[in-house]
Amino acid sequence: MFNTPFSRKRKLFFLIIIFLSYCRSPYTILKAENPGKTIKDIQGFALTAGNYKRIVTLSPNMTEICFALGLKNRLVGVSVSSDYVGIKNVERIDGWNINYETILLLKPDLVLTTSAGNPPQVIERLRELGLNVFHTEQAGLDGIFETIEKIGMLTKTSGKAYAVVASMKNELELLKKTLPTRKPKPRVLYLLWTNPPMAPGGDTFLSEMITFAGGQNIFESSNVRIVKPSIEKIIELDPEVIFLPQGVNFSDFDERWTVISAVKTRSVFHVNEDFVLRPGINTIKGIGELAGRIRSRGKKDKG
Amino acid sequence: MTPKGIIKPAALIILALATLSILSLCIGTVFIPPDKVAAAIAGKITGLETEFSTLLISIRLPRLLTALFVGAALAGAGSIFQGLIRNPLGDPYLIGVSSGAALGMISAQSLSLAGTIAGLPLAAIVGGTAAVIVVYLLSKSGGKVHTTRLILAGIVVSSFLSASAMFILSRSDSTTVQGITFWMMGDMGNNSISEILVLAPLLFIVIAVVFLLSGKINVIMLGDDLAAQMGIPVESIKISSLIAASLLTGLAVAAAGVIGFIGLIVPNLARYIWGSDFRLNFILSTLAGALLLLIADMIVRVVSPVSEIPVGVITALIGAPFFINLLIKARD
Amino acid sequence: MKNMYQLHNIRMSYNGTPVLKGVSLRVGKGAMLSFVGPNGAGKSTILKLMAGLIKPDSGKILFSGKDIAHLPSKELARKVGYLPQVNQPVFPYNCFDYVMIGRTPFLKGLMLGGDSDREIVRKAMEETDCIRFSDKDINKISVGERQCVFIARALAAEPDVLLLDEPAAALDLEHSVSLYRLLARLMDRKGITIVVVSHHLNITSQFADRIVMLDDGEIVADGAPEKVLNEDLLVKVYGSSFQLITNPEMKRPIIVPRK
Numbered sequence: 001m002f003n004t005p006f007s008r009k010r011k012l013f014f015l016i017i018i019f020l021s022y023c024r025s026p027y028t029i030l031k032a033e034n035p036g037k038t039i040k041d042i043q044g045f046a047l048t049a050g051n052y053k054r055i056v057t058l059s060p061n062m063t064e065i066c067f068a069l070g071l072k073n074r075l076v077g078v079s080v081s082s083d084y085v086g087i088k089n090v091e092r093i094d095g096w097n098i099n100y101e102t103i104l105l106l107k108p109d110l111v112l113t114t115s116a117g118n119p120p121q122v123i124e125r126l127r128e129l130g131l132n133v134f135h136t137e138q139a140g141l142d143g144i145f146e147t148i149e150k151i152g153m154l155t156k157t158s159g160k161a162y163a164v165v166a167s168m169k170n171e172l173e174l175l176k177k178t179l180p181t182r183k184p185k186p187r188v189l190y191l192l193w194t195n196p197p198m199a200p201g202g203d204t205f206l207s208e209m210i211t212f213a214g215g216q217n218i219f220e221s222s223n224v225r226i227v228k229p230s231i232e233k234i235i236e237l238d239p240e241v242i243f244l245p246q247g248v249n250f251s252d253f254d255e256r257w258t259v260i261s262a263v264k265t266r267s268v269f270h271v272n273e274d275f276v277l278r279p280g281i282n283t284i285k286g287i288g289e290l291a292g293r294i295r296s297r298g299k300k301d302k303g
Numbered sequence: 304m305t306p307k308g309i310i311k312p313a314a315l316i317i318l319a320l321a322t323l324s325i326l327s328l329c330i331g332t333v334f335i336p337p338d339k340v341a342a343a344i345a346g347k348i349t350g351l352e353t354e355f356s357t358l359l360i361s362i363r364l365p366r367l368l369t370a371l372f373v374g375a376a377l378a379g380a381g382s383i384f385q386g387l388i389r390n391p392l393g394d395p396y397l398i399g400v401s402s403g404a405a406l407g408m409i410s411a412q413s414l415s416l417a418g419t420i421a422g423l424p425l426a427a428i429v430g431g432t433a434a435v436i437v438v439y440l441l442s443k444s445g446g447k448v449h450t451t452r453l454i455l456a457g458i459v460v461s462s463f464l465s466a467s468a469m470f471i472l473s474r475s476d477s478t479t480v481q482g483i484t485f486w487m488m489g490d491m492g493n494n495s496i497s498e499i500l501v502l503a504p505l506l507f508i509v510i511a512v513v514f515l516l517s518g519k520i521n522v523i524m525l526g527d528d529l530a531a532q533m534g535i536p537v538e539s540i541k542i543s544s545l546i547a548a549s550l551l552t553g554l555a556v557a558a559a560g561v562i563g564f565i566g567l568i569v570p571n572l573a574r575y576i577w578g579s580d581f582r583l584n585f586i587l588s589t590l591a592g593a594l595l596l597l598i599a600d601m602i603v604r605v606v607s608p609v610s611e612i613p614v615g616v617i618t619a620l621i622g623a624p625f626f627i628n629l630l631i632k633a634r635d
Numbered sequence: 636m637k638n639m640y641q642l643h644n645i646r647m648s649y650n651g652t653p654v655l656k657g658v659s660l661r662v663g664k665g666a667m668l669s670f671v672g673p674n675g676a677g678k679s680t681i682l683k684l685m686a687g688l689i690k691p692d693s694g695k696i697l698f699s700g701k702d703i704a705h706l707p708s709k710e711l712a713r714k715v716g717y718l719p720q721v722n723q724p725v726f727p728y729n730c731f732d733y734v735m736i737g738r739t740p741f742l743k744g745l746m747l748g749g750d751s752d753r754e755i756v757r758k759a760m761e762e763t764d765c766i767r768f769s770d771k772d773i774n775k776i777s778v779g780e781r782q783c784v785f786i787a788r789a790l791a792a793e794p795d796v797l798l799l800d801e802p803a804a805a806l807d808l809e810h811s812v813s814l815y816r817l818l819a820r821l822m823d824r825k826g827i828t829i830v831v832v833s834h835h836l837n838i839t840s841q842f843a844d845r846i847v848m849l850d851d852g853e854i855v856a857d858g859a860p861e862k863v864l865n866e867d868l869l870v871k872v873y874g875s876s877f878q879l880i881t882n883p884e885m886k887r888p889i890i891v892p893r894k
Contacts, residue, residue, distance in 0.1 A: 094610040100362050101332040121493050128495045129361050304732045389725040518746035525724050532686045532717040533739040534709030579726030582745050
């Protein structure tokens with residue numbers, strides 16, 4: 001039956017039909033992924049994907065992600081340090097010294113927490129109170145992308161989530177192209193604090209960001225998360241670029257710092273901490289700012 | 304010293320406790336009148352839950368119970384230490400118990416040994432008791448515990464343990480650190496009813512045992528030789544009391560973190576009002592300690608509803624001037 | 636039993652230093668015995684041994700014929716009242732309650748004491764003339780008054796023997812004499828055997844029936860003060876020259892220094 005010329009057309013037709021049935025449009029793919037699907041958070045707790053209408057974020061980067069996913073109007077409570085996005089008329093909750101009564105009275109159907117923003121006992125207690133807690137960790141760029149995608153799946157905004165992630169990845173690629181390829185990379189000191197001086201060690205996301213930005217964290221080889229170097233150590237490593245925390249001015253430093261290359265070439269900068277220190281939707285912008293400052297560093301000794 | 308002499312003041316404090324307990328269930332981010340409080344709690348049992356049932360059962364009630372237990376435990380431990388070392392400056396923290404308990408918990412946390420409900424409290428008790436044993440051994444000489452040596456040993460051990468705890472914290476990742484740093488100042492809202500129900504029986508047993516021994520401890524407080532000659536087994540009772548005090552402190556630290564000055568203030572206040580007989584001082588200190596911490600916690604909740612001040616700050620604010628006052632008086 | 640105590644060849648050392656080197660003696664009923672001697676002679680140690688507080692390295696102590704080492708301390712405490720050298724409570728304490736502590740060997744539980752115990756305490760305080768301090772804080776009365784409260788405490792056990800370690804150490808002349816008069820009264824009226832350790836040889840000699848002088852862990856004199864105290868003994872033990880004169884009224888020796 002299948003060897004006649006007419007049958008060959010039929011075969012092809014069947015084959016095409018069968019092939020097409022395996023090919024689905026992105027929309028149907030998404031639809032198929034989300035019907036009552038459960039998403040696991042970083043602690044292994046699974047929540048059902050749904051149209052959550054009363055969301056509480058206990059970390060500013062979560063607030064920003066919710067805004068990016070178009071969930072602004074579903075927020076009933078945000079962390080006190082959520083300042084980047086304009087929020088009005090929403091209850092503020094401290095993610096550390098937390099008032100459980102406030103959260104409970106908000107009757108949230110979803111609470112978004114992070115390991116950097118909320119202590120473990122708070123997470124545990126919120127679960128004990130019967131709340132739906134979705135806990136994430138943003139260790140590195142992959143962690144950020146995964147968080148955005150997972151929250152997207154959870155809140156049925158996968159479309160937006162993929163778009164955001166794609167746009168971030170795109171931005172990162174564009175950024176990479178602007179980076180100078182010349183080695184060695186300029187030595188960078190990022191000061192998280194000045195009294196005493198504190199800088200990120202090698203095993204941190206911030207250090208990674210500095211690398212993405214085309215620089216080299218002078219404490220890259222340290223395996224402590226936060227390094228507390230002496231001034232002598234900083235002078236010895238002689239960074240070419242120094243980033244200062246908000247609120248600290250270069251005039252606050254004493255003369256011992258003047259022998260450092262970064263100071264001599266006036267390459268001491270501030271960056272928007274909301275972009276750089278919050279692993280979230282603005283992280284690539286943060287890397288961009290770092291890269292821009294690093295690139296603009298002075299090469300000559302300006303006395 | 305008659306039974307009435309104990310029962311009367313005790314009844315007074317218990318009355319105050321009952322009143323303030325009800326009040327503490329009413330106040331918070333929303334004021335719930337007492338009748339609604341009763342309905343909400345009853346509702347959890349009968350199944351007719353009200354909008355406030357979870358709030359009361361899962362938040363306010365455990366918090367109330369935590370304050371009562373931790374206050375009683377800390378004040379009780381302070382009373383024991385002051386009686387044993389015969390010094391009004393005796394305090395669970397001076398003896399190194401709290402540092403030991405804190406180190407125990409931090410170590411367990413870092414080594415991820417804190418699996419079950421009983422895990423961390425056990426670590427705290429073990430840490431606190433170990434500290435007490437070391438301090439006791441250091442301060443013993445010629446078969447007896449000398450007061451001055453006990454205080455000195457306590458300070459030394461306490462400093463060493465605190466330093467060790469800080470060392471472990473500096474080496475661990477930031478999430479654990481930040482979580483622990485907050486708890487180190489006292490966290491009253493961290494317990495669920497089931498956790499309290501696990502710790503409470505032990506607390507009651509220890510308080511009951513010490514109360515039953517308080518007659519003998521009272522004699523020891525008046526003189527080691529005096530007590531020994533009259534047939535009281537001084538060393539074994541001293542050891543039992545020290546262990547009891549370290550158990551109480553360990554339980555308190557496990558339940559609510561490090562809260563200072565309750566063990567110092569309450570027994571001294573009780574002594575000032577009702578005299579220094581240990582039988583009175585111990586039981587009234589436990590009751591008054593529960594009351595004081597409850598009041599401090601209510602202040603915290605009313606004054607800082609959003610970013611809660613750790614209750615250890617309030618006790619320190621009241622406690623430091625009190626402590627200075629004691630030091631000045633002691634100079635006379 | 637004629638003898639309250641029998642001490643057989645008691646040896647005792649502290650940290651390798653011998654304190655008592657083979658002391659034997661008998662203490663009869665109803666008299667006042669005073670242990671005297673220079674510092675470090677072992678006087679307090681003997682009292683602690685008799686109170687059952689410490690055990691000798693070797694030798695035996697019998698109380699009313701029974702070996703002290705086999706006697707439960709509570710049982711001994713009901714018969715022997717002991718007043719250590721240092722007594723003063725650190726914290727404020729009510730005098731009546733303080734004397735009630737003396738009933739400890741008889742009390743149970745919280746040791747609050749019943750009506751009969753309160754009666755005994757009252758009597759003890761009357762005997763020692765400190766009943767008027769019942770409601771006062773023991774740290775707020777004078778040294779002499781406080782000493783009476785301490786003795787009342789020891790008496791509250793209704794003991795057969797009172798062991799007092801330097802009871803008059805902190806007292807002025809008037810109060811020392813009052814104290815010894817009280818002890819003599821207790822001995823006469825209630826037949827209590829009194830054993831004191833004393834530094835004040837003169838005062839104690841006026842009242843004690845028997846002086847036992849210890850020097851370097853050994854008994855060097857034992858007997859009635861007027862028989863036992865002589866100048867040679869004093870030189871040997873105390874190392875300076877003294878002479879003895881006699882108290883005209885009580886006929887007891889008094890030691891005065893030579894020029």
